[in-house]
Amino acid sequence: MTADVGEALESAWRQVTATSRFIGGKQVEEFEEAWARYCETTCAVGVANGTDAIELTLRALGIGSGDEVIVPTNTFIATAEAVVLAGATPRFVDVAPESLLVTPELIDSAIGPRTAAVVVVGLYGNMPAMDEIARLASAKGVALVEDAAQAHGSTWHGKKAGSFGVAGCFSFYPGKNLGAIGDAGAVVTDDQALADTIRSLGNHGRLAGASHIHALAGRNSRLDALQAAVLSAKLPRLDDWNQARRTAVASYRRRLSPDVRMLRTGDDAGSTYHQCVVRVPDRDRVQAALGRAGIESGVHYPIPCHQQEPYRKFAAGPLPVAEQAASDILSLPVFPHITERQVAYVSSRLNEIVTRPRRHVG
Ligand SMILES: *Cc1c(COP(=O)(O)O)cnc(C)c1O
Numbered sequence: 188m189t190a191d192v193g194e195a196l197e198s199a200w201r202q203v204t205a206t207s208r209f210i211g212g213k214q215v216e217e218f219e220e221a222w223a224r225y226c227e228t229t230c231a232v233g234v235a236n237g238t239d240a241i242e243l244t245l246r247a248l249g250i251g252s253g254d255e256v257i258v259p260t261n262t263f264i265a266t267a268e269a270v271v272l273a274g275a276t277p278r279f280v281d282v283a284p285e286s287l288l289v290t291p292e293l294i295d296s297a298i299g300p301r302t303a304a305v306v307v308v309g310l311y312g313n314m315p316a317m318d319e320i321a322r323l324a325s326a327k328g329v330a331l332v333e334d335a336a337q338a339h340g341s342t343w344h345g346k347k348a349g350s351f352g353v354a355g356c357f358s359f360y361p362g363k364n365l366g367a368i369g370d371a372g373a374v375v376t377d378d379q380a381l382a383d384t385i386r387s388l389g390n391h392g393r394l395a396g397a398s399h400i401h402a403l404a405g406r407n408s409r410l411d412a413l414q415a416a417v418l419s420a421k422l423p424r425l426d427d428w429n430q431a432r433r434t435a436v437a438s439y440r441r442r443l444s445p446d447v448r449m450l451r452t453g454d455d456a457g458s459t460y461h462q463c464v465v466r467v468p469d470r471d472r473v474q475a476a477l478g479r480a481g482i483e484s485g486v487h488y489p490i491p492c493h494q495q496e497p498y499r500k501f502a503a504g505p506l507p508v509a510e511q512a513a514s515d516i517l518s519l520p521v522f523p524h525i526t527e528r529q530v531a532y533v534s535s536r537l538n539e540i541v542t543r544p545r546r547h548v549g
Pocket residue numbers: 236237238239262263265266308310334336337358359360370371372
């Protein structure tokens with residue numbers, strides 16, 4: 188996809204080198220404005236990566252030691268990691284079997300006296316029931332933060348990922364639907380004061396416009412001008428790229444046999460299919476056989492967060508849906524430039540592998 192915007196990238200590179208302003212500056216401001224507009228929020232703050240986006244949001248909300256933050260166990264580790272980095276305690280919840288996403292009911296049952304926030308993840312580009320979750324969070328006085336690092340442009344009933352809670356956190360890691368050419372991230376919000384605090388925390392606690400007054404004990408988490416210029420060059424293509432992913436997944440849906448179970452993605456038109464996750468029996472055998480047919484697949488994720496060593500101590504008990512899913516999920520190839528022929532090839536090989544009677548030795 189970077190190749191699609193080669194000329195725009197070269198011009199961005201020339202502009203950035205001409206100004207010698209490599210961090211912050213005009214390119215960053217322009218991208219922040221464009222990203223806020225795209226996400227239908229009023230503010231965006233560029234930061235160094237998606238993990239920082241979540242951590243700095245929690246810190247700016249005053250969440251830390253003694254606070255609990257609800258997170259789904261089926262997510263990339265950074266969701267839970269950011270909670271720990273902020274000094275708070277992750278409270279893991281299970282996911283629904285048909286979507287592998289959190290539900291309002293699962294969140295509700297985990298809310299306790301120390302719950303300060305819930306971080307809801309638009310995992311695989313699929314959105315949980317955001318309107319109900321937002322209503323629940325506000326009724327219970329719990330801050331709703333979105334980890335939208337896999338949901339650039341996803342919608343729930345027409346409303347954009349990142350725009351539901353107090354803040355939406357994005358990563359622009361190169362593999363994401365909108366990817367930089369290095370690490371990058373952003374927070375979007377309608378709360379100007381929150382945006383200002385996040386910006387200050389990520390810029391050594393500086394007061395806006397006062398480079399030697401450090402009003403907060405902050406840190407360094409800023410967006411590079413070059414990354415911002417690359418992201419601005421790619422952003423106009425994002426909707427087309429997401430649409431191409433939807434077309435590919437619709438084709439998988441038509442072609443795959445019922446033995447290959449696809450996830451329910453809720454508001455279908457609203458998913459941006461960062462991953463196309465299916466569930467198959469005997470996953471490791473299936474994945475190896477696909478590999479021999481030249482088909483690369485992934486597993487997102489083979490170990491739920493609450494079973495990773497540093498996070499076990501936060502697990503209150505088994506989370507059976509996520510634990511079961513970890514052994515049967517498989518992420519099929521999906522990217523904007525995948526061809527119909529490639530989808531047909533993957534589908535027919537996968538159908539064969541899954542339905543072929545297994546050979547037993549001995
Ligand atoms: C990629 C990702 C992150 C973290 O982003 P980085 O930019 O790698 O720090 C957080 N949450 C989810 C769900 C992600 O997929």
